[in-house]
Amino acid sequence: MPEIIFLPFEKTVRTDGSKTILQLAQDARIPLQSTCGGKKKCGKCCVIIQETHGPLSPPSEREKEILGGKVERGYRLACEIRLRHAATVLIPEESRINDLVILTRHTKHTVAYRIRPHIKQLFLEVPPPVLDPVIADRERLILVLEKRYGIRRSVMDPFVLRKLPQALRSSENEVAVILRGKNEIIDLCPGRGGGLFGVAFDVGTTTVVCFLMDLVSGEMRSVKASMNPQVAFGDDVIIRISFCHENPNGLEKLRSSIVLCLNELVASAAAEAQIDRDRIVEAVMVGNTAMHHLLVGLDPHYLSMAPYAPVLQEGQDYKARELGLGIGASAYAHLLPLKAGFVGSDTIACILATGLHRSRIPTLLIDLGTNGEIVFGIKNKMLCCSTAAGPAFEGGHIRYGMRASPGAIERLKIDSRTYDVTLKTIQNEKPMGLCGSGIISAAAEMIRAGIVLQKGDFDEEVKTHRLREGEDGLEFVLVWASESGIDQDIVMTRKDVAELQMAKSAIHAGSTLLMEEFEGEAVKRILLAGAGGNFIDPKDACTIDLFPGCLTAKVLGVGNAAGHGACLALVDQTRRKEAGRITAKLEYRELAATSRFQELFVSGMFFSSARDFEDEF
């Protein structure tokens, strides 16, 4: 079969001509972007065919339409072409999935650790076997466990049993057993045993974080993060859900890709902490409902259809090996409870981490990931909803939008007299585009400088050569080509601002809708969680009027609260029950079902007037 070489990775794959270049890249785990998941809509998977040992079909109408002038420079859509001859395919910089800057920290505004794991290590001296009476290895061990520690009817699965005879005989019958809950032995080893570790995973639509903790001391031993490799199958959950439905083995492809990712994270976390993966005896996972379902192998199809019912809600223990997770052979993975089709265990973990459910202060909690989940409440009443804020907060649908990788503008400043722009990029590399916080920062600064007006229109009266007419109407030049890392001017267009208005209005409207149910309770505290959330300047959020209550409430970033909630539940099993109680108490509001949301969405499109903030900042 002909060989296809992917540059710059120099990775070779073989093809029988039946798969598109995108599918070949997905199968070979080559980091080629595809926002729409191969539906020929987004144009993100463009590649350059550098060499081919046979004829190549000319660009299709679809390619010409999506790629525009790029077609003449040799660009093609990877989702459109099937190669039947040996070829060399270059994946240009802009089509690559690059390293992300992922938020792994939480802030001081969250709940502190309490160590109360339900896993303990017990040391046993087991009597040696004798001829009469014959007592098997397992039965001798169980007798000692009962006599010495009062633990009755303990159980072992086959993987523990397999270790038992050798463990006893290699250590003169002295073994350390690892007990989970009341009576399950999940591991054993010869001699005095060793450390006990656990991992918590925050499985986001775009990013995945793995926390490796010492279960005895509660010490964080290492943290590793990576892109969710499912991004190759589509940027948002809806595209991935339809990928499952439309492709043979689609669900299994997504499931195995996330499992592989979790295992790579565990391996690198364990290597960094210099511990044996077998000593990781417990896992906790949080994620939105679609990520949860894909990980367990549950069909997410009905999440995308009214009434959006998940397959299950309650928190569950699974044997980690049954999920394919490479930690201790008999370890369990606990998946925290889900609330609804679009409010998952990540939201529950955020509540757990921020202590919202115990607070007497009316609090608005916004988790700005790929979706925006919103919780509003106090101790005795909590409401939640999810808004399809769209990809704007992560750089999607924005002309020069990009993910939070090196070179992304994360914050900027516009001089309100000269309109000069000063900016800060990730890792201080030459600017290549705007990540979520950069887009919000740009919009907020343009509002404060009077370039953007309350309804989102650009003020044509502003006198600067940075404001000009472009393809999509007026646009403001943030970076001149000479200073940018992409040899083009980086601009913010009227259309970009409109995209942002849609996204922020969804959050604003969702928040308002929940708050309206609390008559007379004004929001006193606003917590911004999630990767987007922590890097966004609260001041910028208020300027674009991202949520109601900016003028009266205290706005705090809480960082990766979902990940922190998972860690809390890892080292303290009572937190898992607490998560169950939170889920039971939390009330879900389906925005699609209310006309009020539509009204609020329309009225939430405005920005605050710049003057509202004059005194404060």
Added chain:
Amino acid sequence: MPEIIFLPFEKTVRTDGSKTILQLAQDARIPLQSTCGGKKKCGKCCVIIQETHGPLSPPSEREKEILGGKVERGYRLACEIRLRHAATVLIPEESRINDLVILTRHTKHTVAYRIRPHIKQLFLEVPPPVLDPVIADRERLILVLEKRYGIRRSVMDPFVLRKLPQALRSSENEVAVILRGKNEIIDLCPGRGGGLFGVAFDVGTTTVVCFLMDLVSGEMRSVKASMNPQVAFGDDVIIRISFCHENPNGLEKLRSSIVLCLNELVASAAAEAQIDRDRIVEAVMVGNTAMHHLLVGLDPHYLSMAPYAPVLQEGQDYKARELGLGIGASAYAHLLPLKAGFVGSDTIACILATGLHRSRIPTLLIDLGTNGEIVFGIKNKMLCCSTAAGPAFEGGHIRYGMRASPGAIERLKIDSRTYDVTLKTIQNEKPMGLCGSGIISAAAEMIRAGIVLQKGDFDEEVKTHRLREGEDGLEFVLVWASESGIDQDIVMTRKDVAELQMAKSAIHAGSTLLMEEFEGEAVKRILLAGAGGNFIDPKDACTIDLFPGCLTAKVLGVGNAAGHGACLALVDQTRRKEAGRITAKLEYRELAATSRFQELFVSGMFFSSARDFEDEF
């Protein structure tokens, strides 16, 4: 890599020259015998290299010694040769593992079925999902189960959850759930459901039987049997245990080979009964302790070393999928309890099947498989032991011994005046050798005809040309070459008789040893179980003095009692607890630990005098 073609199977394998022909055959599942498991002792794996595309090493001293004259006819030992060039290898008839006649029936002297499975099918109408409140699929189903049937806190594993959303939506939310025990849902399907089936396995050292039963009616739907494919790795358990120890992945090779065998049996049983394998929702397995350990993947090494402690004794439930068994995805396999390193769940199942543990009649139960397990007792006291009777009862170490396959002599008659022999072979094919019952029958007839004397010597005074001097001293011709299927005379030698004396004396001594503990209790009933057991004529057994008590007790064949016990436990879960109580009550005697056994073994070598039986037969 060079190709090796195995004839007459026309199976081709590739080799890099590092493996012996025997190892290649084992890996490719070619039915090549190897009694010693590749230790170059037994000579059973002889093959003929018909063609080779390169030089072949000349026969080694070891080959010459073991194969004798056969070397000149081109025979080689498969365990000795590594082929480095393409070649054609013929596996001659005598080296092939042939189809066995396997005992699958039990007799009327066993306990009757009582149907009381702990698995039931419940029909549910689950309310459809609604927008408010959001209740997940699992939670809606569980609520109905509680309301309608009072079943609380029911659980489902991931494999059931995976089926749930589609099952509900393809049947307007009407589903049949299969409940095991108090609260575990092990399967569900849309609509009204279907039949419930279970399989019981009797995993013997040489043979494996699979019983497929209807769990509702108790009807036996089909029975399938095959050779245990582990035979390719060695005939007896000791050789297989050392194979595990001496070969990389030895345990895994043996484990996967038996699992494959069980899955093939299930598939063929299900096909015959025309049922879907997914509807097999429970399995029960019995076997000797080594077979049990190999199936679960437990290291059997310590079974072969004093004090012969097994890894576990108690009966266990495992998820069938964790053992690799291809039945319902969430079904369990129950493995009945073990007593000792050489008294396994097959013996417990025999007791269960014969009701020995409830009987007021002092009963001796002998399970004559590859090993001989012996139980003696009455309701309140039961003793057991295991004797390494050796392979003689299955044709091993006997000049013309063979397994119970077509052409084996299973019974014969010697005219005491003319010494003419009349015989019955399996499937009435031309005689090729003697299987276990044929060896016993031949010895018994030779005793009755006065050819063999009480101490096992041949009476030289007997006047017949059938009695002659052979390689191993005197021998008696049972079949002349002209009438045999192998173009050779089939004889019984003095050495063969000595082998049989050793084997029968082990059984006799073990039985006597147990009976001596019951002072004054004479054996009233002798039950012969196992493949060997049923086909052996009780009269022949008494003539060779296989066990004490022949003159006073009633001797009955009970057939495959172990398999029947497994079936009883399959359809009635209370039998599993009963098996636990039997195991607790049963006392084990380790023969290796007593000098009394040695004394009894020596005195048990004699045959009964022919005159003892004159009146009876």
